[in-house]
Amino acid sequence: MKRVSIGLLGLGTVGSGVVKIIQQNGDQIARRVGSELHIKRVLVRSLEKERRVQLPADTLTTDPNLILQDPEIDIVVEVMGGVEPARDYILKALTAGKHVVTANKEVLAKVGDEIFTAAAANRTDVYFEGSVGGGIPLIMPLKEGLTANRLRTVMGIINGTTNYVLTKMTEEKAPFDEVLKQAQELGYAEADPSSDVDGLDAAYKLSILASLAFDARIPLEQVYVEGIRAITPADIESARELGYVIKLLAIGKERDEGIEVRVHPTFIPTHHPLAAVQGVFNAVFVQGDAVGDLMFYGRGAGEMPTGSAVVGDIIDAVRNLQSKVNGRVKMMRQDKPIIPIGQTTSRYYVRMLVVDRPGVLAGIASCFGQNDVSIESVIQKGKGEDPVSLVFVTHEVKHENMARALDQITRLAVVREITNTIRVEGEPRR
Amino acid sequence: MKRVSIGLLGLGTVGSGVVKIIQQNGDQIARRVGSELHIKRVLVRSLEKERRVQLPADTLTTDPNLILQDPEIDIVVEVMGGVEPARDYILKALTAGKHVVTANKEVLAKVGDEIFTAAAANRTDVYFEGSVGGGIPLIMPLKEGLTANRLRTVMGIINGTTNYVLTKMTEEKAPFDEVLKQAQELGYAEADPSSDVDGLDAAYKLSILASLAFDARIPLEQVYVEGIRAITPADIESARELGYVIKLLAIGKERDEGIEVRVHPTFIPTHHPLAAVQGVFNAVFVQGDAVGDLMFYGRGAGEMPTGSAVVGDIIDAVRNLQSKVNGRVKMMRQDKPIIPIGQTTSRYYVRMLVVDRPGVLAGIASCFGQNDVSIESVIQKGKGEDPVSLVFVTHEVKHENMARALDQITRLAVVREITNTIRVEGEPRR
Numbered sequence: 001m002k003r004v005s006i007g008l009l010g011l012g013t014v015g016s017g018v019v020k021i022i023q024q025n026g027d028q029i030a031r032r033v034g035s036e037l038h039i040k041r042v043l044v045r046s047l048e049k050e051r052r053v054q055l056p057a058d059t060l061t062t063d064p065n066l067i068l069q070d071p072e073i074d075i076v077v078e079v080m081g082g083v084e085p086a087r088d089y090i091l092k093a094l095t096a097g098k099h100v101v102t103a104n105k106e107v108l109a110k111v112g113d114e115i116f117t118a119a120a121a122n123r124t125d126v127y128f129e130g131s132v133g134g135g136i137p138l139i140m141p142l143k144e145g146l147t148a149n150r151l152r153t154v155m156g157i158i159n160g161t162t163n164y165v166l167t168k169m170t171e172e173k174a175p176f177d178e179v180l181k182q183a184q185e186l187g188y189a190e191a192d193p194s195s196d197v198d199g200l201d202a203a204y205k206l207s208i209l210a211s212l213a214f215d216a217r218i219p220l221e222q223v224y225v226e227g228i229r230a231i232t233p234a235d236i237e238s239a240r241e242l243g244y245v246i247k248l249l250a251i252g253k254e255r256d257e258g259i260e261v262r263v264h265p266t267f268i269p270t271h272h273p274l275a276a277v278q279g280v281f282n283a284v285f286v287q288g289d290a291v292g293d294l295m296f297y298g299r300g301a302g303e304m305p306t307g308s309a310v311v312g313d314i315i316d317a318v319r320n321l322q323s324k325v326n327g328r329v330k331m332m333r334q335d336k337p338i339i340p341i342g343q344t345t346s347r348y349y350v351r352m353l354v355v356d357r358p359g360v361l362a363g364i365a366s367c368f369g370q371n372d373v374s375i376e377s378v379i380q381k382g383k384g385e386d387p388v389s390l391v392f393v394t395h396e397v398k399h400e401n402m403a404r405a406l407d408q409i410t411r412l413a414v415v416r417e418i419t420n421t422i423r424v425e426g427e428p429r430r
Numbered sequence: 431m432k433r434v435s436i437g438l439l440g441l442g443t444v445g446s447g448v449v450k451i452i453q454q455n456g457d458q459i460a461r462r463v464g465s466e467l468h469i470k471r472v473l474v475r476s477l478e479k480e481r482r483v484q485l486p487a488d489t490l491t492t493d494p495n496l497i498l499q500d501p502e503i504d505i506v507v508e509v510m511g512g513v514e515p516a517r518d519y520i521l522k523a524l525t526a527g528k529h530v531v532t533a534n535k536e537v538l539a540k541v542g543d544e545i546f547t548a549a550a551a552n553r554t555d556v557y558f559e560g561s562v563g564g565g566i567p568l569i570m571p572l573k574e575g576l577t578a579n580r581l582r583t584v585m586g587i588i589n590g591t592t593n594y595v596l597t598k599m600t601e602e603k604a605p606f607d608e609v610l611k612q613a614q615e616l617g618y619a620e621a622d623p624s625s626d627v628d629g630l631d632a633a634y635k636l637s638i639l640a641s642l643a644f645d646a647r648i649p650l651e652q653v654y655v656e657g658i659r660a661i662t663p664a665d666i667e668s669a670r671e672l673g674y675v676i677k678l679l680a681i682g683k684e685r686d687e688g689i690e691v692r693v694h695p696t697f698i699p700t701h702h703p704l705a706a707v708q709g710v711f712n713a714v715f716v717q718g719d720a721v722g723d724l725m726f727y728g729r730g731a732g733e734m735p736t737g738s739a740v741v742g743d744i745i746d747a748v749r750n751l752q753s754k755v756n757g758r759v760k761m762m763r764q765d766k767p768i769i770p771i772g773q774t775t776s777r778y779y780v781r782m783l784v785v786d787r788p789g790v791l792a793g794i795a796s797c798f799g800q801n802d803v804s805i806e807s808v809i810q811k812g813k814g815e816d817p818v819s820l821v822f823v824t825h826e827v828k829h830e831n832m833a834r835a836l837d838q839i840t841r842l843a844v845v846r847e848i849t850n851t852i853r854v855e856g857e858p859r860r
Contacts, residue, residue, distance in 0.1 A: 021578050021720050032577055032645070032762055129575065135721035137567070137575035144749075145559065145567035147462055148451050148741035215462070273727060276706050290451050290738035291565035291728065297703060298724035308720035311578035319574075325753040332462055 001030060004318050005040040007067030009089055010080035011051060014103050017307025019053040035318050041067050068092045075317050077310060078102040087111050094118045101313040103130030103306055109204035109220045116331045123326050127313035132205040133158055133282050135305030136298040142212040143329050149288030154213040154252045156284030157277050158205045160300045161189045161196035162228050162248040164280045173233045188280060198227035199263040202250045210252035210261050215332035218261055224341040226264035235420050238351060238391050239267050243428025245275045258337030260344050267349050267424040342400035347424035353387040353416040360414045371405035373397045387416045393424060431460060434748050435470040437497030439519055440510035441481060444533050447737025448507060449483040465748050471497050498522045505747050507740060508532040517541050524548045531743040533560030533736055539634035539650045546761045553756045557743035562635040563588055563712050565735030566728035572642040573759050579718030584643040584682045586714030587707050588635045590730045591619045591626035592658050592678040594710045603663045618710060628657035629693040632680045640682035640691050645762035648691055654771040656694035665850050668781060668821050669697050673858025675705045688767030690774050697779050697854040772830035777854035783817040783846040790844045801835035803827045817846045823854060
């Protein structure tokens with residue numbers, strides 16, 4: 001049987017998963033594919049470190065050139081993460097005519113154009129199913145199966161850490177800090193959780209998904225990002241009363257005027273398929289003009305799930321190598337206008353603490369009205385206390401109008417504090 | 431730009447969808463693929479019938495040979511349904527070296543082997559994403575993205591009509607016949623609903639899914655099938671009280687002893703992702719040793735969703751034509767043992783009407799015990815009435831033991847009737 005030699009860059013969580021899967025299921029994969037997958041060399045930072053997988057001693061190396069310059073290696077698998085030196089190694093591998101599989105969302109979100117251009121110039125391919133949604137097949141459906149559709153919306157829960165934290169906050173009515181600490185102890189959140197809880201990780205992934213869905217370049221700095229640090233149990237309780245749950249959503253929409261790309265906490269109706277996605281699970285919801293509503297659900301991270309996607313990509317590369325094909329599916333990355341966040345429209349939930357006095361609501365309503373913010377519902381809580389809380393849900397309103405209205409409201413003497421403003425997608429069933 | 435000529439066999443619901451999508455999105459597809467899709471000829475039964483789509487008059491024909499023998503046509507799309515003449519046309523197209531796209535689950539379930547063998551012999555490919563789950567990408571993930579996994583379970587709601595009926599019965603506490611009639615009036619059920627409500631349609635689709643998931647031949651006659659006609663509002667109410675919903679599931683599992691393939695109404699816990707799948711929506715749940723739990727959700731039927739899958743397959747075929755590739759992904763259909771239904775194990779819900787008299791439960795429990803059926807819970811309803819109903823949930827038990835126990839119980843004088851026996855998958859959260 002033929003043998004395809006693979007060079008692995010990195011042997012952390014995902015790299016170990018790739019090795020384990022090839023060791024466990026290599027015989028079945030060889031039967032299905034007609035070639036044996038051979039991990040010829042693995043780049044590591046230290047030869048001394050204890051590893052989760054067993055590999056022949058001479059497989060490990062600290063010299064990237066033993067992979068990048070080895071003519072026997074056809075497929076280079078980059079699972080190091082970060083921009084450099086991942087970018088440098090990927091570009092060198094492509095220049096050397098090798099196919100590249102990567103699970104690195106950051107390098108794709110930041111320098112994807114450079115990478116795809118280099119791949120096309122060298123008649124090689126870049127595979128990246130593992131970069132978004134762990135083991136969930138997302139990239140291939142977007143690149144291939146759904147090609148017949150004009151996609152209007154791609155919207156998902158694509159960060160497991162924040163979904164775990166929000167799920168626990170909802171179940172236990174516990175504050176953010178406490179749940180985050182638990183998550184860190186359980187290994188569901190990093191010691192420095194900022195990339196997850198501030199939404200950056202989701203922004204990387206959204207830029208990749210939106211770029212495929214809308215055939216567009218999505219510059220990372222044009223993705224609007226809000227994290228979940230400000231969410232309180234009171235917000236979650238208000239959501240529940242109104243028929244919603246709060247999720248950190250990554251939302252991409254193509255409209256006539258351009259593309260919207262934003263990551264922020266969102267009220268979604270409890271009956272929406274994404275509302276049922278619990279804990280570390282991820283799910284991506286897609287709307288196409290022909291296919292209608294679709295959802296893909298599964299484990300969004302971890303050694304074996306992400307390893308499943310990476311080995312799936314290796315197999316795809318092997319099939320193309322066997323057929324001597326490259327560029328079978330073209331990457332379309334056109335320049336399209338990105339709608340600035342101020343020009344996007346949403347419905348909003350706003351919670352504020354106010355003095356309980358006649359005329360307060362009139363003052364606030366007038367600020368909303370002057371800025372074309374139309375109110376769908378108001379609920380007052382804690383009658384007779386001081387302060388009382390007011391919960392508004394608005395109709396569809398432009399972000400910059402909302403910001404202006406809130407700015408005026410903050411300056412009203414009777415308003416103690418606007419505690420939170422959260423976007424609302426969809427309506428609960430009545 | 432290059433042009434790929436397509437011959438369409440059939441212009442019913444799916445065929446019209448294919449034409450509409452190519453007409454609406456042809457420019458975008460051409461940009462993405464680099465070739466223009468040209469519907470050269472469409473086989474219809476009558477040239478006079480009014481059509482939902484506009485096509486040049488000379489495109490329609492009643493002569494299949496104008497498609498099957500036209501050397502300019504590279505791709506034949508079969509959307510007629512049924513076994514004959516679909517089988518005959520597909521085989522002729524393959525023999526003529528054409529690639530075939532089909533959405534026909536029945537022909538694949540019944541004579542798939544013959545078709546795949548002919549394709550391999552003629553170095554052409556058969557594409558069938560539209561045969562299961564409408565527009566949901568299922569076939570490509572199973573054939574490609576998940577190749578790294580050993581799949582253990584593929585389990586889903588793959589018949590929209592029955593899911594609509596069960597959803598309505600649950601929401602409205604209405605009996606089967608009444609809801610079926612509504613569904614027929616709304617066009618969600620056929621005038622002759624038997625293929626759907628008796629589970630045959632789901633069995634066709636399960637044989638296709640299980641064959642891909644487990645690399646096996648799944649003879650249709652070995653798929654166990656039970657429909658939903660016997661489900662009553664009382665069963666649905668018992669399910670709710672116990673923390674379950676009732677769905678018609680198609681279940682494929684690979685065990686050490688062989689493959690289980692069965693279609694039957696099933697209690698699934700309300701927190702299971704499949705439990706939230708409402709109305710005509712479909713969803714397929716997959717478990718792999720690397721990827722863990724996955725679910726794919728979307729519209730399982732209809733002109734545009736199924737059309738989306740068929741046009742997606744056409745595009746896949748065009749990409750392979752451009753690269754002059756065939757057999758890129760091999761079909762693995764090995765002979766593997768299918769576990770007879772009597773040897774499969776499940777937990778069971780059993781509802782029976784009995785005379786309310788001391789000692790009744792002891793008699794029934796003894797029949798269960800003698801056949802190794804261990805009871806997880808018993809609920810008696812309607813105390814003091816005659817008859818009262820008893821609801822049992824069993825632990826895991828072999829089908830044939832369960833059948834023997836029920837046979838003995840039926841013969842007890844105090845037992846009026848066993849009203850239903852329904853399998854249970856998974857346990858509710860306590």
